[in-house]
Amino acid sequence: MFIERVELMVNQFSPIKYFCSISFSRTLKFLIRPIGLIFVVAFFISSISISEANEFESLLNDLGNKSRSKIKIAVQKLGELGNPAALPALNALKSKRLAVTGKGNIVILNESENQAVDVLTGEKLNIESLIFKKPRINNTVRRYLATAIAKLKLNSKESTVRLEAAKELLKRSSSSVLDLVEASLKIEKNNDVKEALLLVLAKINIEGNDRNKRIESINTIKKFGSKDFYTVLERVLQKNDKGEFLEEDSEIRDSAAKAIKSIKQRQIFIDQIANLFYGLSLGSVLLLAALGLAITFGLMGVINMAHGEMLMIGAYATFVVQNLFVEYLPSYFDWYLIVAIPVSFLASAIVGIILERSVIRHLYGRPLETLLATWGISLVLIQTVRLTFGAQNVEVANPFYLSGGVEVFNGVVFPYSRIMIIVFVVFVVTAIWALLQKTSLGLQVRSVTQNREMASCMGISTRKVDMWTFGLGSGVGGLGGLALSQIGNVGPELGRMYIVDSFMVVVLGGVGKIAGTVAGALGIGIVNKFLEPISGAVLGKIIVLILIIALIQKRPQGLFALKGRSVDN
């Protein structure tokens, strides 16, 4: 009872809240002393800089001033003070979320403008009881703001923030930041930030009058610049109406031309790397989609038209696991994906086994009918999911370790999710390979694939092998769905988008060997991505199809077919 009341009280005075809640807990009592020490030290520091702090506060208050010139001066001075604490307020001013309350307090509104935070105290305010107005800014103020924000960011201790600021400056560099950039360059130690700052400097100096500095700038751009610098360099090479160069100095022109050439070459290289990566990524998705298909096709000679729906079921299983985590284990949300791996595998595998037992088993030896029957199954599955989860796409969130990406080159980002999928595929393929090569089930599967009758004669229960293999193939499809849920939309028609491509993988790679599927999937993925920039996505797909038909002329059984002498193979 008492504690409750104190807590209630404490909640209203947030500064003591932290302190009190600790003192309630006996086990944490020993923490009090060091914390007290910190408080004392903090007091000393604040008393030293108390005059500066006052100026800082009054400047912050000035941000809400009616007069634009006062805002301008405040912004400028805040930039010069270099206190990063001003960043949120300045950013808010820039995005028109800074407001002045009736009492004259400066507050920051959140994006949906239903919450406000006091700039000075950090207190959360109830927005409904407030009357506020927003200070008005014009383009001049905005220019000052950009510079001030960049300055503050360049002072930041985090190298990522500094890099971001440098890149921001690169986008709209003006001679006004020249001194600032030069000053930060002197103290900058991080190479990436240095590079970016050098580029900012070069971009400004190339327009200047100093000949040596201009040539130096062009060389810097040649060294580090990306394709964004084409316009800057081309301006140097501009001609007037009579066809004469505006730039009289031939040395500057030559070095600019050379710079363009070397950037272009580098760009081609970067594009190739990016194509390769995205090709690999597409290929690994196709591989996950096609691997299960190839296994069942190789074993039973049955094309499972419902295989795409196994992907869909895997993706929806991921979705369900995610929702369960949101509901019951929100604090462990980011790890739902790990749990989803076995769940999506099992969900698809069970559906696959049921299909095999109930339908496909009865159609043995009639591959074309199986194809039609599995198509019917896929329709039923799609419609069931559509009626259960709705026809709209559902949202599957990336956990924190899969969001974002790594910037390999300037402007080329490899998302973590795609990198993880490639790793995941390597893991799955290795696991399947081990299963087929090292276990007794694998041995049985391989023998049934090679010669069903003979395997049966040797005492292998081909029916059981069929069932387990079908489950395995479907389960791998479910894993494919899990992977797809991390990079694309999850909807009832998810499987349809990949099914034709994964059939092509099987046709190209041949059946009976994992290597064939791997080669087929990666080949199609990479060729697709390299053709896309040249011919467009659709024509690229058609060219790939024509290539496959051409390849089949040479190797009718696919690239990696098992060799046999049977006439019907």
Next chain:
Amino acid sequence: MIKQILELHSFRGWFFTFGLLFAAIFLLPVLNIFISEESFFHIPDYMFPLLGKYLCYAIVALAVDLIWGYTGILSLGHGVFFSIGGYAMGMYLMRSIGTEGVYKSELPDFMVFLDWKELPWYWYGFDYFSFTLLVIFLLPGFFAFTFGYFAFRSRIKGVYFAIITQAMTYALMLLFFRNNTGFGGNNGLTDFKRILGYSLQDPSTKMGLFVITVLVLFLSYVLSRYIVKSKLGRVLTAIRDVENRVMFSGYNTLNYKLFIWTASAFLCGLAGALYVPQVGIINPSEMQPANSIEMAIWVAVGGRGTLVGAILGAGLVNVAKSWFTVAAPDYWLYFLGFLFIVVTLFLPKGFIGIFDRFIPKNSNRDATND
């Protein structure tokens, strides 16, 4: 020749065939024109395009039956040939709109919309009906011949062939979805006004198109029956049953397969060309892989390798589709899905097979065991 054709059916068979033909060509129009609208026997105007649509599907089913039911080659890409015929007819109909489009331009509306200044070269000639007919007759077959030559030459068959044809229709669908391909992109070709000067809105034009469709279906049926009863047809059935033995007996199966594949595509193209003026639109979704698979199920429902079954199946499935999509749209896919499963599991000979079980036959029908 005539004697051969007459031998295709028994007297009773011909009697039924001509009876149906007569009913479709004379009785239905008479019931439409001369019976008052209140009467139960009156056939309303909207029935003719609808029936015409089913009949076009029946021609497609005949085509699929020739290649799948008799030759054992399952094609999942017949939507392509259907669409080629349809687009050819659609292009003619687009050109005959003249300057009456929304933009009052010489060019088709979608080209004005895309800001194209002149007609692409492949639209030349579609101002003339004769040229259009030539394209309808030749292009689907030619395309099929080229594709089939490369596919059959490398002995792609069975499931492989089905998948390759599916990829073909998928790729072409993507191609036609692009605006830049020049066939109206997503929306396809529509808003037709007239054919050969006759307004497409006019009930008599609709009736005329219906009668033509009936006649084409009749001729396609006789042609198909003629093919499967000939020696050539016997070889085709043999290819379906054991292709290797046919090859070892000295037949070049490539030629036979190529012939029936091309003929099937030709029929499909005709069906597409008749379909477009009656339905009033052609767009790339006709080339969806799902549509082509549905064509196979029409044949499977009716009964493979019977021709009559194919026509029957196309009618049954599409009437069911029309009914479901209005009455219970959520359950149409369930119905279709279970139809696929049930027919393949329990009715390998389709509905014709059910009748056969009750009606004793003196001769063996073409067995469908592959």
